[in-house]
Amino acid sequence: AQSVTQLGSHVSVSEGALVLLRCNYSSSVPPYLFWYVQYPNQGLQLLLKYTSAATLVKGINGFEAEFKKSETSFHLTKPSAHMSDAAEYFCAVSGGFTGANNLFFGTGTRLTVIP
Amino acid sequence: DGGITQSPKYLFRKEGQNVTLSCEQNLNHDAMYWYRQDPGQGLRLIYYSQIVNDFQKGDIAEGYSVSREKKESFPLTVTSAQKNPTAFYLCASSMGRAGTEAFFGQGTRLTVV
Numbered sequence: 001a002q003s004v005t006q007l008g009s010h011v012s013v014s015e016g017a018l019v020l021l022r023c024n025y026s027s028s029v030p031p032y033l034f035w036y037v038q039y040p041n042q043g044l045q046l047l048l049k050y051t052s053a054a055t056l057v058k059g060i061n062g063f064e065a066e067f068k069k070s071e072t073s074f075h076l077t078k079p080s081a082h083m084s085d086a087a088e089y090f091c092a093v094s095g096g097f098t099g100a101n102n103l104f105f106g107t108g109t110r111l112t113v114i115p
Numbered sequence: 116d117g118g119i120t121q122s123p124k125y126l127f128r129k130e131g132q133n134v135t136l137s138c139e140q141n142l143n144h145d146a147m148y149w150y151r152q153d154p155g156q157g158l159r160l161i162y163y164s165q166i167v168n169d170f171q172k173g174d175i176a177e178g179y180s181v182s183r184e185k186k187e188s189f190p191l192t193v194t195s196a197q198k199n200p201t202a203f204y205l206c207a208s209s210m211g212r213a214g215t216e217a218f219f220g221q222g223t224r225l226t227v228v
Contacts, residue, residue, distance in 0.1 A: 009155065032214040043119075043205055043219035044158075051214040090157060094213070101146065101211055102173070107157040 002027045004091045006106035014114045019063075019078040021109045023091030026072065033074040034092040034103065035065055044090060050074060061085070086113045117142045121206050121220035128193070128200065128227050136191045136223045138206035144218070146211035147189035151175060152203040152222075161204075164189055165211055193225065201227050 007022040025031055032051050036044040048059025055067045061084075065076045074091060088110045092103040119140045128134045140147065146165050150158040160173030164183040178197025183189055189208075193200045203224050207217040 034216055036219075041203075041222065041224070043121075043221045044207075044217075045219070046216045049214070049216055101209060101213055101215060102148070102160060102163060103207075103217055104160075105150075105158040107155060 002029075002031065002093045002104050004033075004093045004104060004106040006089075006091050006109050008109055009107065010110050010112065012112040012114060013081045015083060016080050019076070019081045019085065019111065021076040021089050021091075021111065023065075023074045023076065023106060024072050025074060025091075025093045027093055032094045033065075033067065034094075035059065035063070035074075035076050036090045036092065037061075038088045038090065038108075040087075047076070047089075081111075081113045083113050083115065086111055119206060119208055119218055119220035121204075121223050124221065124223060126223055126225045128225060130227055131195045133192055133194050134225065136193070136204055136206075136225070138189045138191065138220060139187055140189075140206075140208045140218075141187060142208055142218060143186070144208035144210055145186070146209045147183065148207040148209075148217060149173075149179070149181065149189070149191045150205045150207065152205055158205065161191065200225055 003026045005024045034049045035047040038044045048057045050067045058064045088108045091106040122137045148163045149161040162181045164170035180192045205222045206220045209217040
């Protein structure tokens with residue numbers, strides 16, 4: 001079975017501060033991991049993905065995430081928060097185990113950026 | 116431009132009525148998915164389809180039905196059997212291979228009145 005746990009349903013940071021959004025995964029097979037962002041009343045947009053090529057993954061808008069197998073984590077970071085980063089962020093896992101490549105999502109973390 | 120189109124963006128349904136949500140993609144993707152989103156619960160998989168004329172139930176399929184008669188289209192019907200249909204519905208597609216990401220539509224917000 002595959003699942004992800006996002007610690008913290010709400011995170012607030014000051015503009016210019018470090019952003020850290022936490023994601024831990026559970027998977028019986030080598031996982032593929034994703035981070036998506038969602039703005040209000042919109043669909044999800046892919047930020048970055050891990051597919052075993054490199055443990056440090058760089059994505060769009062200055063975000064990056066590091067895959068740590070020993071910690072079963074895939075935390076999302078950005079060195080300096082911008083007002084436009086305020087959104088909801090979802091971590092997801094798939095393993096291709098069923099052949100369907102279904103994504104299993106966490107419950108999301110809402111990021112607030114304080115001016 | 117390639118992408119996924121969901122319609123309508125907002126939908127109101129009376130209790131006891133069936134409604135159909137449209138999802139069309141021109142990305143030539145094999146796999147398509149329907150998710151339901153409720154506040155604080157993330158995205159939950161309703162149905163998915165890997166190929167035309169085939170689809171599988173997800174985690175919360177009760178009260179929903181789908182069809183996949185064309186590669187480009189994957190409509191979702193919310194039936195009167197769905198007891199709590201008010202939610203945000205998201206359609207997605209992917210190449211269907213391991214490690215490939217899903218691309219999402221803009222969503223349909225369904226409200227029962």
